[in-house]
Amino acid sequence: MRVRQCKGFRDLSPQEMGRFRFIAQAFRDCCFGWGFSEVRTPTLEYLHLFTATGTLTPGMLGRVYSFLDWDGWSGQRVVLRPDGTIPVARFYIDNLAGKGLAKLFYLANIFRFEETGEEARERWQGGVELIGVSSPLADVELTVMALEVLSRVGVSGVGLRLSHAGIIRSLLSRLGLSPREQARVFDQILDGDSEALAEIKSRRPRLGKALAALLELRGDSSAALKEVKALFDHGLPEITPHMDNMISVAELLEAVGCRYQIDIASGRGFEYYTGVIFELYKDGRKLGGGGRYDALIPLMGGGDIPASGFALYLDPLMDLVTPEASSRPQARRVLIRTEPKVIGRGFDIARRLREAGCVAELQLEGQEPADFGWLLELKDKAPFFVLTDRARQQRFELKDADGVLELVGGEDVA
Amino acid sequence: MGKMSLKIALPKGRLLAETAALLKRAGWGLEEYREKTRLYRLHSETIPGLFAKVFHERDIPIQVAIGNYDLGICGLDWVEELLAKYPSSAVEKVKDLGYGAGVLHLVASKANGAPASMDEVSSLAGGIRIASEYPNLAESLALNLRLRQFSIFPLWGGAEVYPPESADLALVPGRKRQRLFDYGLASLGEVQRYSAFLIANKDRWQSKDLGELASSLETALAAGDLRLPAAEVAKEPVALKARRAGDVAGDTVRLALPDGHQQQPTLDLLNKAGIEITDYPSPQGNRRPLINLDGVTVKVIRPQDMPLQVANGNFDLAITGRDWLREHLYQFPSSPASEISDLGFGKVRIVAVVSQDMAVSDIYGLRQLIGEESKSLRVASEYVNIADKYARDNHLGGYRIVPTWGATEAFLPEDADLLIENTQTGRTIAKHKLKIIDTLGQSSACLVASARGEASPGKRARMDSLINSLRMAVEDV
Numbered sequence: 001m002r003v004r005q006c007k008g009f010r011d012l013s014p015q016e017m018g019r020f021r022f023i024a025q026a027f028r029d030c031c032f033g034w035g036f037s038e039v040r041t042p043t044l045e046y047l048h049l050f051t052a053t054g055t056l057t058p059g060m061l062g063r064v065y066s067f068l069d070w071d072g073w074s075g076q077r078v079v080l081r082p083d084g085t086i087p088v089a090r091f092y093i094d095n096l097a098g099k100g101l102a103k104l105f106y107l108a109n110i111f112r113f114e115e116t117g118e119e120a121r122e123r124w125q126g127g128v129e130l131i132g133v134s135s136p137l138a139d140v141e142l143t144v145m146a147l148e149v150l151s152r153v154g155v156s157g158v159g160l161r162l163s164h165a166g167i168i169r170s171l172l173s174r175l176g177l178s179p180r181e182q183a184r185v186f187d188q189i190l191d192g193d194s195e196a197l198a199e200i201k202s203r204r205p206r207l208g209k210a211l212a213a214l215l216e217l218r219g220d221s222s223a224a225l226k227e228v229k230a231l232f233d234h235g236l237p238e239i240t241p242h243m244d245n246m247i248s249v250a251e252l253l254e255a256v257g258c259r260y261q262i263d264i265a266s267g268r269g270f271e272y273y274t275g276v277i278f279e280l281y282k283d284g285r286k287l288g289g290g291g292r293y294d295a296l297i298p299l300m301g302g303g304d305i306p307a308s309g310f311a312l313y314l315d316p317l318m319d320l321v322t323p324e325a326s327s328r329p330q331a332r333r334v335l336i337r338t339e340p341k342v343i344g345r346g347f348d349i350a351r352r353l354r355e356a357g358c359v360a361e362l363q364l365e366g367q368e369p370a371d372f373g374w375l376l377e378l379k380d381k382a383p384f385f386v387l388t389d390r391a392r393q394q395r396f397e398l399k400d401a402d403g404v405l406e407l408v409g410g411e412d413v414a
Numbered sequence: 415m416g417k418m419s420l421k422i423a424l425p426k427g428r429l430l431a432e433t434a435a436l437l438k439r440a441g442w443g444l445e446e447y448r449e450k451t452r453l454y455r456l457h458s459e460t461i462p463g464l465f466a467k468v469f470h471e472r473d474i475p476i477q478v479a480i481g482n483y484d485l486g487i488c489g490l491d492w493v494e495e496l497l498a499k500y501p502s503s504a505v506e507k508v509k510d511l512g513y514g515a516g517v518l519h520l521v522a523s524k525a526n527g528a529p530a531s532m533d534e535v536s537s538l539a540g541g542i543r544i545a546s547e548y549p550n551l552a553e554s555l556a557l558n559l560r561l562r563q564f565s566i567f568p569l570w571g572g573a574e575v576y577p578p579e580s581a582d583l584a585l586v587p588g589r590k591r592q593r594l595f596d597y598g599l600a601s602l603g604e605v606q607r608y609s610a611f612l613i614a615n616k617d618r619w620q621s622k623d624l625g626e627l628a629s630s631l632e633t634a635l636a637a638g639d640l641r642l643p644a645a646e647v648a649k650e651p652v653a654l655k656a657r658r659a660g661d662v663a664g665d666t667v668r669l670a671l672p673d674g675h676q677q678q679p680t681l682d683l684l685n686k687a688g689i690e691i692t693d694y695p696s697p698q699g700n701r702r703p704l705i706n707l708d709g710v711t712v713k714v715i716r717p718q719d720m721p722l723q724v725a726n727g728n729f730d731l732a733i734t735g736r737d738w739l740r741e742h743l744y745q746f747p748s749s750p751a752s753e754i755s756d757l758g759f760g761k762v763r764i765v766a767v768v769s770q771d772m773a774v775s776d777i778y779g780l781r782q783l784i785g786e787e788s789k790s791l792r793v794a795s796e797y798v799n800i801a802d803k804y805a806r807d808n809h810l811g812g813y814r815i816v817p818t819w820g821a822t823e824a825f826l827p828e829d830a831d832l833l834i835e836n837t838q839t840g841r842t843i844a845k846h847k848l849k850i851i852d853t854l855g856q857s858s859a860c861l862v863a864s865a866r867g868e869a870s871p872g873k874r875a876r877m878d879s880l881i882n883s884l885r886m887a888v889e890d891v
Binding site for chain 1: 501726
């Protein structure tokens with residue numbers, strides 16, 4: 001009986017892993033360059049880490065991989081990490097609380113059920129969390145960082161979409177709903193449910209119209225935002241600080257030469273956002289996104305700590321990058337064929353060649369010299385080493401290993 | 415109608431009478447489908463190729479979803495329970511049949527301090543325990559109410575007796591707009607309305623011509639009321655009382671007694687130990703009988719549910735079967751629930767059972783057979799974890815566990831290949847043309863308590879005295 005991989009999950013081939021590592025490396029280099037440190041959290045967490053009000057929407061919680069594990073007799077469910085930010089926030093509270101600013105990043109797989117099984121249920125992402133800072137400069141730094149990673153891996157023509165959770169929330173607060181209802185409508189709007197908006201329109205026409213106008217707002221400058229702000233200033237003073245915040249971020253982005261599109265309705269599923277939300281996309285595919293989540297750490301009991309972050313999605317990016325071959329060039333690959341009596345020397349010289357930066361393999365059945373730049377034959381009597389440069393079709397007979405290293409390793413063997 | 419083969423899963427229990435009346439009127443020719451029938455397999459006398467099997471209502475959406483049956487009739491509550499956890503299940507809700515209507519309510523005690531509305535539930539701090547036969551619906555309700563920390567206690571039955579001591583909330587069936595429930599509970603809101611539904615396997619609904627059968631039901635429904643003569647309608651339950659004041663005092667020993675067929679031997683043992691108990695077994699189904707021991711309260715719950723309840727500290731002592739304790743410990747090896755005394759009665763064997771037509775005589779033969787046929791084995795059992803461990807330990811290849819809610823013998827041979835069952839005499843097994851190929855172990859009634867034993871000295875003394883008198887009664891056979 002043939003057993004295939006689970007529905008909705010994928011294997012990564014050597015070529016795909018080459019692209020994966022290329023992006024991961026660029027991401028890590030960039031993060032280190034901006035002064036961030038890497039963390040890793042467990043794949044399994046308690047479900048209630050994610051059920052706290054204001055973290056993930058019920059729509060998203062309905063699609064997590066949760067179950068009772070061997071310790072589950074108390075009814076406490078565990079879950080395969082459905083999100084990268086919340087575990088890092090937990091890590092911060094557990095380990096770094098009270099230490100002020102924290103600049104953390106991670107590479108992790110996240111798990112979310114998707115009904116058809118045609119889309120990935122396990123996704124890889126590189127995430128960055130900037131904890132303990134509330135200024136618009138921090139939001140802009142993160143946006144610039146995300147774009148820098150994309151530029152390093154050679155992905156161009158990336159669109160930047162800007163939204164603001166505070167603006168939507170302050171409008172909803174005008175609907176006179178109970179906190180639970182308000183959270184529900186916010187979730188529905190972020191879950192992309194257009195019926196929720198239609199319902200508001202029928203119940204509160206004026207507010208519904210204002211909300212619709214905001215959600216439909218498109219623009220590419222802080223000037224556009226200022227115009228909208230003027231429309232709301234009289235009727236909705238509570239929206240002003242959020243508008244001002246978004247305008248500051250927009251102006252800073254303009255100052256560093258970042259182009260963006262305003263789209264208030266973006267930012268689906270992540271109820272923890274409180275401020276600016278940004279999304280990166282190319283040809284209609286989302287490559288990453290992030291935003292400000294000042295209420296998350298307080299909700300998790302970690303004190304009044306603001307934070308923002310972003311994540312880049314490795315799966316769509318892997319289709320867009322064309323790294324230079326990740327394996328070493330053929331000129332640096334040596335196939336070693338030894339007689340049984342000198343096998344020890346074979347392993348010894350293979351190690352020395354690898355230390356010199358070469359790929360050195362002892363010949364196994366099925367391996368052909370055609371894939372290698374060099375063929376080295378070890379014999380138990382002179383000449384002990386016979387080295388063939390396959391490209392130049394030259395043959396060398398050598399007495400010791402140093403001679404081999406000198407010829408193959410070139411200037412690397414100092 | 416055509417000659418193709420059509421399979422339908424029909425309900426036992428509460429929907430049987432009205433479903434039988436409907437099918438009779440629709441002329442499906444399944445005359446043997448009636449109350450107290452001993453037949454599980456039925457062939458239509460009028461529609462060629464129509465085969466029906468009778469299941470526990472809760473098994474029907476699963477059987478239809480996995481494609482063992484083209485059609486099924488069961489309550490919408492069980493369909494929604496399946497879809498709440500497995501939204502991509504291949505179940506098509508074809509037609510509301512109207513009868514067997516009810517509503518699942520979220521209920522809590524009317525006692526002070528208990529939540530009085532859904533909004534109050536949302537604002538409760540700390541862990542909230544929800545007991546229900548519908549654990550998946552209960553979980554999605556908890557998520558929608560944005561409960562921060564909650565535990566769902568999945569139950570085999572009797573959810574209404576859990577609040578307030580053993581659970582904060584329960585999700586229980588009731589009537590539309592019902593406010594008050596037995597045992598002093600009140601509805602906090604309606605969660606799911608239901609009635610009998612005709613359901614179909616999604617793929618078959620598209621590929622097979624099931625429309626003619628479905629519309630024959632529609633015609634039969636349109637022909638008039640299916641309601642039964644008053645005498646056959648279940649009586650309105652007698653209002654069952656709430657707990658007495660002082661029941662939940664810290665020193666009180668909370669004892670769980672089994673419902674179902676272990677009631678009489680349990681009562682005999684208690685009487686022998688000099689313990690008097692009123693209204694157990696209860697003709698009205700009262701789950702809070704009175705006991706003549708000071709500082710001891712009794713609840714009657716399903717024996718299947720007891721180990722988990724003891725582990726969670728909701729009961730101090732429980733009389734259940736060793737089979738159910740073992741089932742619990744296989745799922746949760748770190749659980750503190752443990753056996754403290756064998757009570758001797760209710761002796762059964764746990765056995766592996768196959769059809770008499772299967773040419774194997776032991777588990778090694780079965781393993782060889784599935785190796786040769788390279789197909790995956792379907793293992794049906796009420797003991798999901800015992801069955802899973804047995805299949806795993808015996809390397810039964812790519813097996814699948816089919817959870818069942820009773821009448822498991824009827825699953826062989828069409829809907830399962832192997833059963834893990836309990837048996838007293840083996841007669842039921844033989845009657846269904848099945849045979850035992852292995853014995854997994856013995857089981858009998860036992861007394862279960864938590865190994866953590868965090869009891870006050872007063873409570874400890876009461877527990878020890880109760881345990882001792884039961885032990886002496888067992889030895890005095």
